[in-house]
Amino acid sequence: MLQEIYLPEEIDIKEDGEFTATITIKPYHPGYGPTVGNALRRVLLSSLPGAAVTQMKLEGVDHEFSALEGVQEDIVTLMLNVKGIRVASTSKDPIEIRLKKQGKGKVTAKDFDVPPEVTIINSDHLIATITDDKATLDLMCVVEQGRGYVPSDTQDPKARAIGTIALDAVFTPVERVSFTVENVRVGQATDYHSLKMTITTNGSISPREAIEQAASILRDHFTQLAGSFDGMLTGNRPHEEIIEETAEEPKSPENTLNLLQLPSRVHNALERVGITTVEQVMELSDEQISDIPGLGAKAVQDVAGARDDFKKRLEDGKEAKE
Structure with a gap:
């Protein structure tokens, strides 16, 4: 007897924090929980578009092994701090953001002057600490769009101005993805799957937007493989009235x-x-x-x-x- 493959009926999204949500999808046909979960996780972590700082240039510094007078951090630490800036960009072209700060105090990401196309998510992120009232931090960064992770050594040094330092770029807006699969009952069958995914983003997109984009990428690839086949081998589960059986409380015998x-x-x-x-x-x-x-x-x-x-x-x- 041919067993129907039904599509899941329930999709529940529960926010667990500012940039974290747990998405529960059920019931999947037996075996489909890990199949869908693995595919979504790989796409979420590797293929979603995002933005990152790819280059930086400090006035008075020619390379990462130089020193900057009046600044507590060394250049390598500054590079790591700049890499930690979370950005969103609507510009398809590389775009510059600049920071210039003088005098003692902490320098954070909110001190950057940014154009309308760029948004800094973690504006309180520490960039540097100036220890001299006469010292000046003059920093220029380049923000680009991209996907996944791009190491600095893949950037063409000839395309950079002298004194510009290339940075490893993490473009993906998704920071963490985990999923679990549990068995659920459908009728008399107990081996259907419930897929529960926990997604944390960097704030440039929401977890809901992330899974929608990942599903869209997978759909486009599978649609191409389907070719001219326009039939449908899956279907929506027929709606049946669910009767919850509650056990009657035993009646106490009458006291006679x-x-x-x-x-x-x-x-x-x-x-x-x-x-x-x-x-x-x-x-x-x-x-x-x-x-x-x-x-x-x-x-x-x-x-x-x-x-x-x-x-x-x-x-x-x-x-x-x-």
């Missing part, structure tokens, strides 16, 4: 001990051991009655007598009906 007209002390002793009905008393043997805690010899006799009297009344009632 009063029918035996026992003394209250004996009545309470029976209730303490869970005997609350005449039927329960009638099933007790003399030995079981004598084992009940709190019953003396007289009380045992009272219970046994009441039991026998009630049995006799029931038998007399049956005979009268006959």
Whole structure:
């Protein structure tokens, strides 16, 4: 019998932080959870477009092994700090941003003068610390669009001005992606999959936008492979009414001990051991009655007598009906 492959019905996006969200998709056909999860994760980390600082130039510095007077950080540390700037850019061409600061104090990313095409996400990111009132930090950076990770040694040195330092560029806007796959029940089957992905971005795009872009890239590749085939081998799951079965709470038997007209002390002793009905008393043997805690010899006799009297009344009632 041909088993249908249905598309997942539920997509839930839960924000876990400013730039983090957990996306749950279910139910996937058995085996499709890791298949889809791995494909999305690889595209999210490697193929989404983004922007990064690719070059920097410091006035008075010719290369990364130079020193800058009046600045606490060395040039290598400055390079690492500049690489940590998160940017977004709408310009397809490389665009320059500039920072010029004089006097003691901390220099952060918000001190850059940026054109309208560029947005700095982490404006409080530390760039340098000036330790001399007379010192000046004059820094120019180049922001470019790209994908994935591009090491500095792949940049053409001939295309850079003298004194410009190339930086390793991390263009991808996605910082971390993890996913888990759990089994879920669909009807009688228990091997369907629930895919849960946690995505953290650098703030230039939201996790929702990231997964939409990754899915779009995968869709375009698979559409090309499908060629002229325009059939559909998957479908939407038929909507069936789901009936949740709730177990009925067991009803407590009605307390009918009063029918035996026992003394209250004996009545309470029976209730303490869970005997609350005449039927329960009638099933007790003399030995079981004598084992009940709190019953003396007289009380045992009272219970046994009441039991026998009630049995006799029931038998007399049956005979009268006959």
